[in-house]
Amino acid sequence: xxxxxxxxxxxxxxxxxTGAFGTRLRRLSERLDRDVARLYADFGVDFEPRxxxxxxxxxxxxxxxxxEIAQELGLTHPAVSQVTRTLLEEGLIKATLDKKxxxxxxxxxxxxxxxxxxxxxxxxxxxxxATDEIISTEVPGLLILLTELDxxxxxxxxxxxxxxxxAxxxxxxxxKEDT
Numbered sequence: 391x392x393x394x395x396x397x398x399x400x401x402x403x404x405x406x407x408t409g410a411f412g413t414r415l416r417r418l419s420e421r422l423d424r425d426v427a428r429l430y431a432d433f434g435v436d437f438e439p440r441x442x443x444x445x446x447x448x449x450x451x452x453x454x455x456x457x458e459i460a461q462e463l464g465l466t467h468p469a470v471s472q473v474t475r476t477l478l479e480e481g482l483i484k485a486t487l488d489k490k491x492x493x494x495x496x497x498x499x500x501x502x503x504x505x506x507x508x509x510x511x512x513x514x515x516x517x518x519x520a521t522d523e524i525i526s527t528e529v530p531g532l533l534i535l536l537t538e539l540d541x542x543x544x545x546x547x548x549x550x551x552x553x554x555x556x557a558x559x560x561x562x563x564x565x566k567e568d569t
Contacts, residue, residue: 426517433513437506441482442514444473445499448483449507453496455488482506 403410423439430437460470477483482503488494525532
């Protein structure tokens with residue numbers, strides 16, 4: 391299938407290799423999100439791909455605070471705050487004060503969200519099945535590799551690794567200047 395978002399094998403970000411690694415990951419994520427958004431629209435349900443992880447998490451475990459959601463999903467607090475603010479506006483989640491700590495708001499799904507989840511469950515199952523198919527037939531081991539990349543970055547972030555390389559270059563530069 392060819393559309394305006396198709397990319398050719400010789401495109402710039404592919405040619406840049408690891409120099410455009412983050413860009414390629416973002417591009418793949420945006421590409422998947424566009425497809426899923428189109429599926430939601432075709433399915434006739436008002437829902438955004440970025441809402442899914444929060445809604446799915448709250449379906450399994452609620453109530454949770456924004457901080458707890460961010461920790462569970464491995465996302466930043468501001469990113470989760472933005473999504474939960476939209477979900478509150480849409481009436482898909484509600485906030486209540488934590489009885490143990492009234493400074494903290496706990497978020498949970500509304501009846502409207504439960505209905506929306508029922509409507510979307512067949513589509514979500516199909517998305518999971520199609521994703522499983524792509525990964526198992528086209529890129530087996532991808533999820534294992536993503537986990538290994540996550541773990542490698544947990545051990546030492548990209549920023550820390552870059553700082554080491556920069557420090558090594560500075561040492562080399564000073565050594566050349568001294569000779």
